[in-house]
Amino acid sequence: xxxxxxxxxxxxxKTGQSMTLQCAQDMxxxxxxWYRQDPGMGLRxxxxxxxxxxxxxxxxxxxxxxxRSTTEDFPLRLLSAAPSxxxxxxxxxxxxxxxxxxxxxxxxxTRLTVV
Amino acid sequence: xxxxxxxxxxxxxEEEPVHxxxxxxxxxxxxxxxxxxxxxxxxxxxxxxGLTSNVNNRMASLxxxxxxxxxxxxxxxxxxRDAAVYYCILNSGTASKLTFGxxxxxxxxx
Numbered sequence: 001x002x003x004x005x006x007x008x009x010x011x012x013x014k015t016g017q018s019m020t021l022q023c024a025q026d027m028x029x030x031x032x033x034w035y036r037q038d039p040g041m042g043l044r045x046x047x048x049x050x051x052x053x054x055x056x057x058x059x060x061x062x063x064x065x066x067x068r069s070t071t072e073d074f075p076l077r078l079l080s081a082a083p084s085x086x087x088x089x090x091x092x093x094x095x096x097x098x099x100x101x102x103x104x105x106x107x108x109x110t111r112l113t114v115v
Numbered sequence: 116x117x118x119x120x121x122x123x124x125x126x127x128x129e130e131e132p133v134h135x136x137x138x139x140x141x142x143x144x145x146x147x148x149x150x151x152x153x154x155x156x157x158x159x160x161x162x163x164x165g166l167t168s169n170v171n172n173r174m175a176s177l178x179x180x181x182x183x184x185x186x187x188x189x190x191x192x193x194x195x196r197d198a199a200v201y202y203c204i205l206n207s208g209t210a211s212k213l214t215f216g217x218x219x220x221x222x223x224x225x
Binding site: 004031032033035040041042043044045048049050058090092093094096099100101102103104105106107108109 | 145146147149151156157158159160161164166202206207208209210211212213214215216217218
């Protein structure tokens with residue numbers, strides 16, 4: 001059982017380049033999320049999705065796009081990378097509902113450096 | 116979401132119990148208390164959660180104050196593998212929108 005899988009694990013981009021961070025889960029979870037973590041800080045929510053075709057913004061959405069065409073996949077797109085987007089990115093999934101009574105499962109992260 | 120307050124860091128000796136405190140004085144009646152931990156260079160990992168009663172699982176125990184304004188994560192016998200940042204999070208909605216603070220960095224020494 002793979003859980004939440006993120007690719008790539010490491011990436012270096014030049015300023016202005018675009019790329020897609022991949023996230024896939026095999027637990028049939030409805031809800032998925034993207035977070036970023038800067039050095040010495042906790043995770044901050046970028047975007048989340050409550051099901052295929054439904055996405056919404058989190059705390060720090062600027063510079064990122066998402067779409068959710070299947071239950072399994074939730075890619076994060078950087079349209080024009082900036083040095084401020086250098087960070088570690090985590091994808092998470094959780095089953096729906098629960099009103100606080102469910103847990104999230106996280107991937108191993110993608111370490112992105114923008115030069 | 117209501118705010119939580121945790122010490123920045125704690126130290127423990129291996130094979131001794133560890134009590135990690137969390138204050139959440141503005142907790143609402145529907146907030147569950149969640150604990151996650153993040154091992155070095157890994158994603159956060161769910162540890163335990165509870166609403167009002169104390170909870171136990173294979174990883175840890177969660178002790179919740181009667182007024183719910185504070186809680187304590189208990190690791191019964193710390194090992195070197197328990198060295199991590201521990202996050203106390205309140206959540207009354209979906210776990211797809213968790214609010215992380217800076218957590219408590221636990222150091223475990225021989």
